[in-house]
Amino acid sequence: xxxxxxxxxxxxxxxxxxxxxxxxxxxxxxxxxxxxxxxxxxxxxxxxxxxxxxxxxxxxxxxxxxxxxxxxxxxxxxxxxxxxxxxxxxxxxxxxxxxxxxxxxxxxxxxxxxxxxxxxxxxxxxxxxxxxxxxxxxxxxxxxxxxxxxxxxxxxxxxxxxxxxxxxxxxxxxxxxxxxxxxxxxxxxxxxxxxxxxxxxxxxxxxxxxxxxxxxxxxxxxxxxxxxxxxxxxxxxxxxxxxxxxxxxxxxxxxxxxxxxxxxxxxxxxxxxxxxxxxxxxxxxxxxxxxxxxxxxxxxxxxxxxxxxxxxxxxxxxxxxxxxxxxxxxxxxxxx
Amino acid sequence: xxxxxxxxxxxxxxxxxxxxxxxxxxxxxxxxxxxxxxxxxxxxxxxxxxxxxxxxxxxxxxxxxxxxxxxxxxxxxxxxxxxxxxxxxxxxxxxxxxxxxxxxxxxxxxxxxxxxxxxxxxxxxxxxxxxxxxxxxxxxxxxxxxxxxxxxxxxxxxxxxxxxxxxxxxxxxxxxxxxxxxxxxxxxxxxxxxxxxxxxxxxxxxxxxxxxxxxxxxxxxxxxxxxxxxxxxxxxxxxxxxxxxxxxxxxxxxxxxxxxxxxxxxxxxxxxxxxxxxxxxxxxxxxxxxxxxxxxxxxxxxxxxxxxxxxxxxxxxxxxxxxxxxxxxxxxxxxxxxxxxxxxxxxxxxxxxxxxxxxxxxxxxxxxxxxxxxxxxxxxxxxxxxxxxxx
Numbered sequence: 001x002x003x004x005x006x007x008x009x010x011x012x013x014x015x016x017x018x019x020x021x022x023x024x025x026x027x028x029x030x031x032x033x034x035x036x037x038x039x040x041x042x043x044x045x046x047x048x049x050x051x052x053x054x055x056x057x058x059x060x061x062x063x064x065x066x067x068x069x070x071x072x073x074x075x076x077x078x079x080x081x082x083x084x085x086x087x088x089x090x091x092x093x094x095x096x097x098x099x100x101x102x103x104x105x106x107x108x109x110x111x112x113x114x115x116x117x118x119x120x121x122x123x124x125x126x127x128x129x130x131x132x133x134x135x136x137x138x139x140x141x142x143x144x145x146x147x148x149x150x151x152x153x154x155x156x157x158x159x160x161x162x163x164x165x166x167x168x169x170x171x172x173x174x175x176x177x178x179x180x181x182x183x184x185x186x187x188x189x190x191x192x193x194x195x196x197x198x199x200x201x202x203x204x205x206x207x208x209x210x211x212x213x214x215x216x217x218x219x220x221x222x223x224x225x226x227x228x229x230x231x232x233x234x235x236x237x238x239x240x241x242x243x244x245x246x247x248x249x250x251x252x253x254x255x256x257x258x259x260x261x262x263x264x265x266x267x268x269x270x271x272x273x274x275x276x277x278x279x280x281x282x283x284x285x286x287x288x289x290x291x292x293x294x295x296x297x298x299x300x301x302x303x304x305x306x307x308x309x310x311x312x313x314x315x316x317x318x319x320x321x322x323x324x325x326x327x328x329x330x331x332x333x334x335x336x
Numbered sequence: 337x338x339x340x341x342x343x344x345x346x347x348x349x350x351x352x353x354x355x356x357x358x359x360x361x362x363x364x365x366x367x368x369x370x371x372x373x374x375x376x377x378x379x380x381x382x383x384x385x386x387x388x389x390x391x392x393x394x395x396x397x398x399x400x401x402x403x404x405x406x407x408x409x410x411x412x413x414x415x416x417x418x419x420x421x422x423x424x425x426x427x428x429x430x431x432x433x434x435x436x437x438x439x440x441x442x443x444x445x446x447x448x449x450x451x452x453x454x455x456x457x458x459x460x461x462x463x464x465x466x467x468x469x470x471x472x473x474x475x476x477x478x479x480x481x482x483x484x485x486x487x488x489x490x491x492x493x494x495x496x497x498x499x500x501x502x503x504x505x506x507x508x509x510x511x512x513x514x515x516x517x518x519x520x521x522x523x524x525x526x527x528x529x530x531x532x533x534x535x536x537x538x539x540x541x542x543x544x545x546x547x548x549x550x551x552x553x554x555x556x557x558x559x560x561x562x563x564x565x566x567x568x569x570x571x572x573x574x575x576x577x578x579x580x581x582x583x584x585x586x587x588x589x590x591x592x593x594x595x596x597x598x599x600x601x602x603x604x605x606x607x608x609x610x611x612x613x614x615x616x617x618x619x620x621x622x623x624x625x626x627x628x629x630x631x632x633x634x635x636x637x638x639x640x641x642x643x644x645x646x647x648x649x650x651x652x653x654x655x656x657x658x659x660x661x662x663x664x665x666x667x668x669x670x671x672x673x674x675x676x677x678x679x680x681x682x683x684x685x686x687x688x689x690x691x692x693x694x695x696x697x698x699x700x701x702x703x704x705x706x707x708x709x710x711x712x713x714x715x716x717x718x719x720x721x722x723x724x725x726x727x
Contacts, residue, residue, distance in 0.1 A: 001338055001339065001340065001341055001342065001345075001405060001632070001636050001639075002337055002338045002636075003337060003339075003632075003633055003636050004337070005337070006337075062337060208718050208719075208720070211720070212719075212720065212721070219721075220721050222720040222721055223720065223721040223722065223723050224723065225707075225710075225711070225723050225724075227720075228710065228711065228714035228715075228718075228720050228723055229707065229710040229711075229714065231714060231718055231720070232653075232709075232710035232711075232713035232714040232717070232718065233653075233657075233710065235650070235713055235717055235718055236630075236650040236653055236654050236713060237626075237654070239630065239633070239647070239650055240626035240627075240629060240630050240650075240654060241626075243626070243629035243630065243633055244622075244625060244626055244629060246337055246339075247339050247625075247629060250337055250338070250339050251339075254340075256339070256340065262625075265621070265622045265625055268618075268622060269622050269626060314615055317614075317615045317618040317619055317622075318611050318614050318615050318618065320618045320621075320622070321614035321615065321617060321618040322614075324617070324618060324621050325593060325597075325608055325614065325617065325618075328609040328614075329605075329606055329609055
């Protein structure tokens with residue numbers, strides 16, 4: 001048992017944290033809205049080799065998780081989790097990858113020739129889509145084939161018409177297209193969980209520093225138990241969330257028992273913890289928290305959006321139940 | 337990072353599990369439940385004989401030198417087995433505190449008898465007007481030559497009716513700040529002047545009120561300095577905050593899953609196939625893993641030589657709050673059948689969910705209420721300003 005980052009991971013964390021502080025400041029995050037993409041941030045990560053670092057076995061998902069957590073903490077306007085997961089999936093399909101190309105995957109199978117609300121889809125050159133039981137690599141053309149709707153999280157989501165534009169069939173080295181997509185999706189769940197922990201902790205930090213400074217009734221509002229206890233619960237939940245995300249990533253890296261359940265558990269719990277932290281922190285800012293000018297609203301909107309882009313959170317829990325307790329029996333039992 | 341346990345911890349866990357599987361019979365569990373006394377002398381002495389009361393101590397003090405990871409595995413297995421181990425926990429806590437703050441005489445004569453399972457202790461901290469504010473203790477100890485004369489009353493002296501010693505917090509100086517006038521004693525329960533009145537709880541556990549009238553004890557029963565009782569308390573409290581209840585949470589979920597898998601609705605469908613049931617079972621399972629990880633994180637920090645004060649408090653707070661939420665959700669999925677109490681013929685899940693629903697309410701109270709825990713996390717963990725007067 002070792003719950004600390006390795007020396008190399010600490011160095012990676014410090015490097016990306018410094019990079020995001022400089023290039024993905026709150027001003028830049030705002031400037032990237034509503035699209036939610038900053039090409040300079042992407043280029044910096046590409047120069048560091050982050051998008052493909054775990055594609056060929058050189059680095060682990062745990063290493064990507066270190067980057068994802070910092071990206072979440074800074075709300076970095078790049079689909080880095082999607083790209084890392086997609087590059088791994090493409091490598092398993094013997095498809096060449098590189099760091100500069102923005103790639104993503106549709107989380108849900110395409111229906112009616114359309115992949116809806118694909119994260120990173122508004123800016124990706126290549127999109128992996130599960131359609132009709134096949135894995136397709138779609139390269140949306142310049143016009144007409146994708147639409148990027150304004151959305152709650154100011155994320156580069158897009159609805160993509162997969163019948164137009166260039167596309168090719170991907171063939172996984174082993175395992176079916178559906179299984180490979182499911183594996184990529186679990187990696188996405190675990191890494192997004194880590195991203196959400198970064199966001200949640202940053203939101204909590206904003207709230208904690210605000211209540212230390214803000215004075216009402218002659219004292220800092222952080223001295224009121226009603227305020228303290230809410231923040232203490234969230235600090236506890238986020239510590240638990242961080243451990244759960246770390247364990248989910250570890251189970252995937254090592255194919256440990258729990259690899260089938262922990263990514264879904266982490267995604268569910270980390271999303272809830274991050275969303276609660278952002279909501280409480282916003283609330284504790286009082287009326288200021290509701291103002292666009294204050295940063296906490298950036299966290300608040302993205303926390304919900306990152307959870308909901310996959311599915312109704314309750315349905316995620318029901319899906320987790322399938323993995324924990326076995327599938328639903330469709331035939332009725334001996335009682336009939 | 338590595339979430340796997342070292343082989344020696346897994347080996348020790350397997351040893352403990354095999355022992356408990358043999359000795360924690362349904363009869364032991366049922367007897368504890370029926371009497372409300374979460375202590376079983378037979379099991380207690382068998383576990384003492386295994387050396388598990390001092391398993392975490394260095395060999396020079398007669399311990400097994402078990403690491404904090406091995407100790408967490410021991411606690412986890414004890415709770416997973418459903419063993420009535422309240423007495424073991426208190427005995428171990430008192431012995432450990434004596435090892436740090438006790439006199440040579442106490443270490444020589446009392447510790448070996450505790451560790452062998454011959455004698456047991458109970459805790460005399462709480463009073464009618466001193467709960468979370470335990471330093472408000474009013475039970476008086478007045479010096480009389482080589483003796484002390486004790487008068488007062490303690491609440492929730494659980495296991496007093498089985499114990500040989502009470503670890504008693506008293507006030508020896510009423511004229512100084514409240515934390516500075518306290519003294520700890522280890523008082524033999526057969527000393528004249530101690531009376532025990534049973535208190536029966538909603539959870540089915542028996543606890544007690546203990547009354548102390550002109551109780552005379554020799555000074556050698558004092559633990560720590562005169563007026564130095566608060567420091568002794570602080571030593572002892574460190575041993576109380578962890579995620580021990582994780583094992584109970586797992587038993588609760590296992591019970592509910594087993595019930596939902598066998599029970600059928602009016603249309604003959606398994607209850608576990610109902611999405612409303614599945615969602616709550618899954619939610620409980622997620623919380624169990626969080627509780628488990630917070631507990632292991634604190635144990636791992638201790639193994640690394642750090643003091644997990646805030647982290648252990650987080651484990652206690654989260655685990656007990658989650659336990660109550662899970663019990664609430666899981667009794668609900670039983671529907672009206674969840675109302676039948678344990679022991680009633682045909683009770684859903686043998687009434688264990690109903691019993692757990694009552695029992696778990698105490699876990700956010702004892703060993704530091706959730707509010708005390710949140711205060712510690714807010715002040716020591718988040719650095720928020722102190723919220724209350726210390727007078």
